Amino acid sequence: MIQDLVVATPFLEHVGNGSWIFGNGLWNITQGPIYATKLHYDGSDAIGAAVGHYAGYDGENNLQWQSASIVTQTDEYIDISFLAAEGELHWVIFDGLAGSYQYFVNHALPDISIFRTLFRLDPIRFTSGRTYLKDEPLPDFSMYANATKVQDETWQLANGSFITKYDWSNYVRERDFNGVYGHETGSWYIHPSTDYFSGNHLSQTLTVHRESSTGDTVQLNVVQDTSHFQIGVTTAQPKGKIWGPWLWYLNNGSITDAARQQKEELSKWPYHWLNDTSYQSRGSLTGSLRLSDDRPASGAAVFLGDTDTSVRPLAQGSNYYYSTYADDLGYFSIPNIRTGTYGLLAWSNGDVLGGVYTNFTRSDIVISSKEETALGDLNWVIPSTHTSIFQIGDFDKKAIGFKNGGAPYQHGLAALSPANLTYTVGKSNSKDWYYAQSNLGTWDVVFAIKPADRVSVRTALLTLSLAGYSQSAGMTILLNDDMILGVLGKENITSDPTLYRSGTTSGEWHLFQYEIAVALLHDGENKLSFRIDRYTLWRGFLWDSIILEWV
Known part of the structure; x- marks a missing residue:
């Protein structure tokens, strides 16, 4: 032979x-x-x-x-x-x-x-x-x-x-x-x-x-x-x-x-x-991301993908794709990019940008052979008048920072999160919140409102960022026990398999926002509740961040 x-x-x-x-x-x-x-x-x-x-x-x-x-x-x-x-x-x-x-x-x-x-x-x-x-x-x-x-x-x-x-x-x-x-x-x-x-x-x-x-x-x-x-x-x-x-x-x-x-x-x-020829034909890209409040976009995740930036990055798979992170000054560079036209996306990777939940997008980035495409300074618009009441976890489209978030891949970990939990703003920290909410029960966030704040503003904005969702869990979001702010589940979120396939960090990212009239908030103690009222084993909600702010 x-x-x-x-x-x-x-x-x-x-x-x-x-x-x-x-x-x-x-x-x-x-x-x-x-x-x-x-x-x-x-x-x-x-x-x-x-x-x-x-x-x-x-x-x-x-x-x-x-x-x-x-x-x-x-x-x-x-x-x-x-x-x-x-x-x-x-x-x-x-x-x-x-x-x-x-x-x-x-x-x-x-x-x-x-x-x-x-x-x-x-x-x-x-x-x-x-x-x-x-x-x-x-x-x-x-x-x-x-x-x-x-x-x-x-x-x-x-x-x-x-x-x-x-x-x-x-x-x-x-x-x-x-x-x-x-x-x-x-x-x-x-x-x-x-x-x-x-x-x-x-x-x-x-x-x-x-x-x-x-x-x-x-x-x-x-x-x-x-x-x-x-x-x-x-x-x-x-x-x-x-x-x-x-x-x-x-x-x-x-x-x-x-x-x-x-x-x-x-x-x-x-x-x-x-x-x-197309494999050998390559150029490069540089740029500097700065937030509209003049902060550098330190550590931002930068993705060069399809020209249609409305398509979810994880759903992009027809072409060629490049990723990097900005440095402390917001500067980024990507070498050896195949020539063509791309879309640019950037988002918070936590840490310095942990409170930023908007994305930066730009289409029609042209890469030419043996040339550097220098984008210069890029202005990343963020809300300028919002004031945080509290935030749990950094915005980074990942469950990092929470209990069990980022743990080694392992099946069934979501089921070990508690059914009931109380998080007290000012006393608790992100490690007291779990990466995934799965079991029937309620997670409460207790927070205080100052009377002076209620006089000076009319609306609060609740932003929920999910790092993933695996059906068929259902959640009701309540304020002070009886006011329903929203309902999340298979009816309005498309499922991904992350939680029941051993994932502990991220699946598909989802963002939800709810306006809260100031009259609904009490002087002193308030309670925001996330109640799981529909349960499927190993499924549930993978958390990224929760922020309540005055707008």
Whole structure:
């Protein structure tokens, strides 16, 4: 068999029956019509009885390869294109590199929410998973046999704890490298750029896990996801759109070596060897955000996305996307942007801007090749006459700062929030408020109003910012026990899966505002209540911030 031969240079060989073998002197793999198997590396098969490598979209719509050819060949590498009806998956194999660069070029994908490639590998050889958030053994396959399945890919053990693939999720734009490894072998995905990922800073998706039906070790490479942790949408994919290149990298299981390789890839990106004009045509963007009260927009989240800035950032997935944060003076810069026209959005990332709940938007940002688009000073308009009565939590579209907010991904955590809670303004702090409200009961905010304030103003404004909502929980908002200010639930909020898929930080952001006539507020003590009157296990409201202010 060719897997047992040492072929020094990169190669592709058609072996009939819709199958090909390709690789170099360090590794080789056999590609069939759908699955690639028999990954020969370091003297043995790293896939074994597992399913192998494949690519697809939206569930099990796996691509079927019709042909393969070398489209570029140099003294250093070959670029192999595997062609399917939907597009072409490229493997770029360099001499002496354990692994391969990969990228996918769209030809005819339908509107999609998810696109991914992945390896399902030998579970004996690959026993642990590693992301930037988590590095530990994968659950042993035997654990699933005596566990109770409670929802998709989620099981409850006899001791009450849970195992789920969602616990291995993370934010795609914060990653360094993801992979699976054992004592002798590591398999890693390294993305030196995230410009081909959908969504903004808060886009999150799956990474690695144990396949519950077979025990395979799963190494996921989800490069498009507008579904798993947000309101599910499909987006059109332009012909010629490229996902990648990323590096699939093999080593002896060393995380230190994978980290070294990741730094090397960062230094080489954008890759000079990709022969695509639109990929190579890039410019840069700079600007300085300043609030209308003359404060710099310190630490603001900055997103370069679709020209239609009315489209939710997490629902954007047709084009290329860039994210960064402003510095202390509000200055931001984004290098190596594909040329084209974009929309710019910015919002508070908490801290200095913790009281700012408006967004900055600007359309028609033009990026030209080899040029810097300098936007100069940008004026971010915020309300100028509002005076805060109280605020709980910073506005940052995340549950950070609350009890359990930002905790490691874990299933069922929302159910541990109390049913009833009293928060007293001036005595309590954000850590006394929980990240998610789920159980039947009432959370009260007790606050005081000075008589002088009631004389000088006529209206108060209550602003509620939710970092996410998972149906079918229902909430009634009351003032002083009997005045209903509003009702929130599945009737007026579209659900996202974050809370029941182990998320503790963010899902889809929602903002609600309610005007309160000053006559409804008492001199002295008042009470604002959030009453959960419809309950579904593991669902509920993911909090971002609450502010009451005079307007």
